[in-house]
Amino acid sequence: MSYLDYKVAETPRGFRKLLALNWPLVFLLAAVASAGFLMLYSVAGGNIDTWARPQMERFAVGMVLMIGLGFVPIWFWRGISVGAYIVCVLLLVAVDVIGHVGMGAQRWLDLGPIKLQPSELMKVALVLLLAAYYDWLDLNKVSRPLWVLIPVLLILLPTALVLQQPDLGTSLLLLMGGAIVMFAAGVSLWYFAAVIGAGVGLVWTVLESRGQSWQLLHDYQFRRIDTFLDPSQDPLGAGYNITQAQIALGSGGWSGRGFMQGTQSRLNFLPEKQTDFIFTTLAEEFGFVGAGTLLALYALIIGFCLYSALTNRDRFASLLTIGIAGTFFLFFSINMGMVMGLLPVVGVPLPLVSYGGTAMMILLMAFGMVQSAHVHRPR
Amino acid sequence: MRKSPKDIVDSARIISRRGVMLGVIQAAVIGTLGMRLRSMQVEHADEFRLLSDGNSIKIRLLPPARGLIHDRNGVVIAGNEQNYRATITRELAGDVEQVIAKLRHLVPMTDAEAAAILENIAKRSAITPVSIGDHLSWTEFSSIAVNAPALPGVQPESVLSRVYPRNGDFSHVLGYVGRVSDYDLSKMENPDPVLMLPEFQFGKVGAESKLEGILRGKAGTRKVEVNAAGREMRELSRQEGQQGATVQMTLDAGLQNYAVQRLGEESAAAVVIDVTNGDIMSIVSNPGFDPNLFVRGISAADYKALMEHDHRPLADKSVQGIYPPGSTFKMVTLLAALESGLVNEGTRYYCNGALDVAGRKFHCWSRGGHGSVGAVESLMKSCDVYYYELARAIGVDRIAEMARKLGIGVEHDLPMSAVATGIAPDRAWKKERFDKPWVVGDSLNASIGQGFVLASPLQLAVMTARVATGRDVKPRLVRAIDGVPVSVAPFADLGLSPKNLRTAQRGMDAVMNAPGGTAGKSRIVAEQWRMAGKTGTSQVRNITAAERARGVTRNDQLPWNRRDHALFVCYAPYEAPKYAVSVIVEHGGGGSAVAAPIARDILLYALSGGVPPLSAYPAGQRDQIEEMHRNMRLITPMAGNTSGRTRA
Structure with missing residues (x-):
């Protein structure tokens, strides 16, 4: 709507859009993904077919998809935001009812060739909806209690559904991803202070509930908390993953052991080496130089997104870009914090690097929307 | 609803301010991650390198003794007995077939048994010990121990094995223990690592299965130093496990x-x-x-005899x-x-x-x-x-x-x-x-x-x-x-x-x-x-x-x-x-x-x-x-x- 105020005629048309894409972002994403291919090749013991090739094929498809979505006018995304959110909520409910159980949790919908994980889609849909909501909302209402309550409920609904599965990591991601959009939209800081205060209280209550009849988390989740606080307590049991991950990471040193020379992953000490713990192999084989470079690439991706958002005068486009970049930020910082022993192991993959088709596909589609926002920015 | 130019300017101002704040927070988090990375990989790299190279130092699990089952008067109806056995680890053995051939001079086995062992070894990962003989006699066991230098990768060990002194009397109520199968493991979330030990016994059916949590006990650990061939040189430290609880049944x-x-x-x-x-x-x-x-x-x-018996002994x-x-x-x-x-x-x-x-x-x-x-x-x-x-x-x-x-x-x-x-x-x-x-x-x-x-x-x-x-x-x-x-x-x-x-x-x-x-x-x-x-x-x-x-x-x-x-x-x-x-x-x-x-x-x-x-x-x-x-x-x-x- 507000776009009609801008000079739509000046936004590029047809194949000129290709030139207007945020190309640095495209190259940064490709660079991070390439690091992923190298690592997948390495952890498979030098076999390209195990993980690297399928990952490359999906990345290629994802890249085409991203650029394609970048051509779609930004107002289209605002138009579908409510519908996308409702569909995702329904899918989450469907997963609870008929979903597949994997690793003790119910997360997938089996749709023949692909296993759909609606919580992944929900992360994007939630950001879309919140961006559209604040675009629609009158500015001076943003911090009024009623108008704060609505987005909070919109966030809590999918969060609760995902927690039900139970998938603690993803529900936290949804919660924090939503919070980032609200923060960017200008909701009063007092609300955030209050929620953080309440959060601390909640954590205290959860820890207090242990062993009581009203215990709030599964026993294995409590054990993960214990192990997080003191991994050495149980080096061969629950603390095994994190201990081995840290050994791999630390032993990389300044310049690493060299490509395909990481002993921790080669000797199968590392758990889930191709998914959640892939960063440790990279850090082991390429050292601080390699791991620091990857971290810098991630930081640059965030930087380019933020810059694009701040120079975009359209509210929806800005919030969408900030929200997606924020979710991406949460992904890699939680994953890295987890393998470095700063955070508990919650099972969040390293975006674009960890093996996994649907997650990467959805991520690249989300960046397609970021591109769309960039291409169609008011001039 | 059209937006006034003022709204657009205000909105841009708010987003700019908040976007910058967000950027600062994110930069701080990324900075923390970088510092942590530096601390681990640069300052403490030597310690981690030691641990990683510490393939010379291994932590081995000590399987806990399974809890006994008594009848109401204290008579043991499920106990443990010494089981002398030997395992082989492919990575340490090198030429597995040659080692098995040598071993056959010490422990009699048929061609079929030897073939089955070789097949089992090939199936498992190189670093997993595989059993090459259970319930060995003392003579067989000690001759393997004496000839250890000629048998790389072979590890003689004495473990406890379940025994039911009353034979069939309690077959259905107590059930029995057996080796943990891959299928058993696949059904568990976060399986106890002790279950991965070769030939570890756990309750398959009956009370042995239903009371598994009580009977299993807690594994101990020991740190050992091994040489390049993987043979244990000395034990560095040892933490004993805890035997499973003794369960007294109401049975007589x-x-x-x-x-x-x-x-x-x-x-x-x-x-x-x-x-x-x-x-x-x-x-x-x-x-x-x-x-x-x-x-x-x-x-x-x-x-087959049990399955085909018309009185259905297994039911x-x-x-x-x-x-x-x-x-x-x-x-x-x-x-x-x-x-x-x-x-x-x-x-x-x-x-x-x-x-x-x-x-x-x-x-x-x-x-x-x-x-x-x-x-x-x-x-x-x-x-x-x-x-x-x-x-x-x-x-x-x-x-x-x-x-x-x-x-x-x-x-x-x-x-x-x-x-x-x-x-x-x-x-x-x-x-x-x-x-x-x-x-x-x-x-x-x-x-x-x-x-x-x-x-x-x-x-x-x-x-x-x-x-x-x-x-x-x-x-x-x-x-x-x-x-x-x-x-x-x-x-x-x-x-x-x-x-x-x-x-x-x-x-x-x-x-x-x-x-x-x-x-x-x-x-x-x-x-x-x-x-x-x-x-x-x-x-x-x-x-x-x-x-x-x-x-x-x-x-x-x-x-x-x-x-x-x-x-x-x-x-x-x-x-x-x-x-x-x-x-x-x-x-x-x-x-x-x-x-x-x-x-x-x-x-x-x-x-x-x-x-x-x-x-x-x-x-x-x-x-x-x-x-x-x-x-x-x-x-x-x-x-x-x-x-x-x-x-x-």
């Missing part, structure tokens, strides 16, 4: 052994419950099998098998009727051998009829027509409700595998199960424990205990864990009128002790152990018209597997009930002739705390009983024996 090894022998060759089950506290003194499914065979890995031939008839309870169900119908208030103990019906209902003739077992029958007499003579009349008067729902109250058609929480719920059918059940309305004929069949009614021997014993006491007796199998008794709350009153209970009890007493009772032959003559009981015969199938035409009119003319099941439930002493017993003999024929004497003998053994005195038996049977006891090879007297064959 002596009584269990007696019951197994008394059931002999029959395909049968027997359950003995202490009605005062719910202790299961004995629970037998016959024939059993030797669980030690499963622990060591059963041979194909042995397994647990005591809790998993469900049968039509036949006339043993009549106490349920009678109590349901008396409690309904629609009939009373004085109600009489006339039995002329059959009852016509809805155009069908429902026969009494006595074709000639019993004449006029009252409540106590109906149990004593087991008159079917009396129960048909009761069922017509009160309807099936009251019967089903009473059955559940007395423990039939409800689940009993015992640490055994596949404990069956049985069926106490009512209108709602049939509607749901078959989508058909209940008809009066169904009620008549149910009233005498036929038709849809199904109960396990355990449930029949619980029912008897509840009829004997009027209390909500709950069966249990675990008496104490690590010496700490498991407490039992006093059983709640079932809320049945004492007068009605007494009528049912008097009926059961009359079955044994009144002239004309159906099981008078199997009574106990010692007055302090006076016994009450009830016979039952449940049809497996009707005699067909074709068979009738061939002249088959009696059950014992049928092939074994088509004959009726014989059932008997009883309790004693009559005035102060202590034990309740149920016995079922599959295809045994009649309850009074086959099941009653067995149940009586087991009950007497429990009451007298050992081989019963002959004076307790009716005079005419004493010679025969003495002869039978002489031929039994009973293992222990009931009390006083506290030493087991093996201990950990």
Whole structure:
């Protein structure tokens, strides 16, 4: 709507859009993904077919998809935001009812060739909806209690559904991803202070509930908390993953052991080496130089997104870009914090690097929307 | 709604401010990650490098000794024994075939066995130790140890292995342990790492499986230094594990052994419950099998024999098998009727051998009829027509409700595998199960424990205990864990009128002790152990018209597997009930002739705390009983024996 105020005629048309894409972002994403291919090749013991090739094929498809979505006018995304959110909520409910159980949790919908994980889609849909909501909302209402309550409920609904599965990591991601959009939209800081205060209280209550009849988390989740606080307590049991991950990471040193020379992953000490713990192999084989470079690439991706958002005068486009970049930020910082022993192991993959088709596909589609926002920015 | 230019400017200003704040926070987080990375990879790299290179230092798990299982008197019924064995690790062995070839000079093995070991090694990962021989003799074991330098990758070790000193006596209640399979692991979330040890034993079925968490114990660890060939040079530190808890069962090894022998060759089950506290003194499914065979890995031939045996030794008839309870169900119908208030103990019906209902003739077992029958007499003579009349008067729902109250058609929480719920059918059940309305004929069949009614021997014993006491007796199998008794709350009153209970009890007493009772032959003559009981015969199938035409009119003319099941439930002493017993003999024929004497003998053994005195038996049977006891090879007297064959 507000776009009609801008000079739509000046936004590029047809194949000129290709030139207007945020190309640095495209190259940064490709660079991070390439690091992923190298690592997948390495952890498979030098076999390209195990993980690297399928990952490359999906990345290629994802890249085409991203650029394609970048051509779609930004107002289209605002138009579908409510519908996308409702569909995702329904899918989450469907997963609870008929979903597949994997690793003790119910997360997938089996749709023949692909296993759909609606919580992944929900992360994007939630950001879309919140961006559209604040675009629609009158500015001076943003911090009024009623108008704060609505987005909070919109966030809590999918969060609760995902927690039900139970998938603690993803529900936290949804919660924090939503919070980032609200923060960017200008909701009063007092609300955030209050929620953080309440959060601390909640954590205290959860820890207090242990062993009581009203215990709030599964026993294995409590054990993960214990192990997080003191991994050495149980080096061969629950603390095994994190201990081995840290050994791999630390032993990389300044310049690493060299490509395909990481002993921790080669000797199968590392758990889930191709998914959640892939960063440790990279850090082991390429050292601080390699791991620091990857971290810098991630930081640059965030930087380019933020810059694009701040120079975009359209509210929806800005919030969408900030929200997606924020979710991406949460992904890699939680994953890295987890393998470095700063955070508990919650099972969040390293975006674009960890093996996994649907997650990467959805991520690249989300960046397609970021591109769309960039291409169609008011001039 | 159009936005004013001012709004757009304001909005941009807010987003800029917040975007910058967000950027600062994100930069701080990324900075923290970078610092942590630097701290680990630059400052502390040497320590981590040491740990990583510490392939020279290995942490090995010490498997915990499995908790022992005792009977109620402290007799070990599941223990541990030393098992000398050797494992091989492919990565350390190098040329596996050559090592195995050398090993065959020390430990005799057939070509097939050697091939199987090689195949197993190839299947596992290079760093997993694979067993190359269990239960080695001391000579074999020590010769491997002495020749260790010539056998790279071979590790002789002494571990504990489960042993069941009473062989088949407890096969179904205890179950057995076995190797953890990949399938077992796939079903677990966060499996205990100790389960991954080669040949680690864990409970597969029965109490061994249900009590796994208590019995397993906690693994210890030891840090060892190994040389480049992987051989242990020295032990650096050791933290002992914790043995699993000793579980004391309510079972009595002596009584269990007696019951197994008394059931002999029959395909049968027997359950003995202490009605005062719910202790299961004995629970037998016959024939059993030797669980030690499963622990060591059963041979194909042995397994085939167990599978093809027509008495189904692997099936647990005591809790998993469900049968039509036949006339043993009549106490349920009678109590349901008396409690309904629609009939009373004085109600009489006339039995002329059959009852016509809805155009069908429902026969009494006595074709000639019993004449006029009252409540106590109906149990004593087991008159079917009396129960048909009761069922017509009160309807099936009251019967089903009473059955559940007395423990039939409800689940009993015992640490055994596949404990069956049985069926106490009512209108709602049939509607749901078959989508058909209940008809009066169904009620008549149910009233005498036929038709849809199904109960396990355990449930029949619980029912008897509840009829004997009027209390909500709950069966249990675990008496104490690590010496700490498991407490039992006093059983709640079932809320049945004492007068009605007494009528049912008097009926059961009359079955044994009144002239004309159906099981008078199997009574106990010692007055302090006076016994009450009830016979039952449940049809497996009707005699067909074709068979009738061939002249088959009696059950014992049928092939074994088509004959009726014989059932008997009883309790004693009559005035102060202590034990309740149920016995079922599959295809045994009649309850009074086959099941009653067995149940009586087991009950007497429990009451007298050992081989019963002959004076307790009716005079005419004493010679025969003495002869039978002489031929039994009973293992222990009931009390006083506290030493087991093996201990950990």
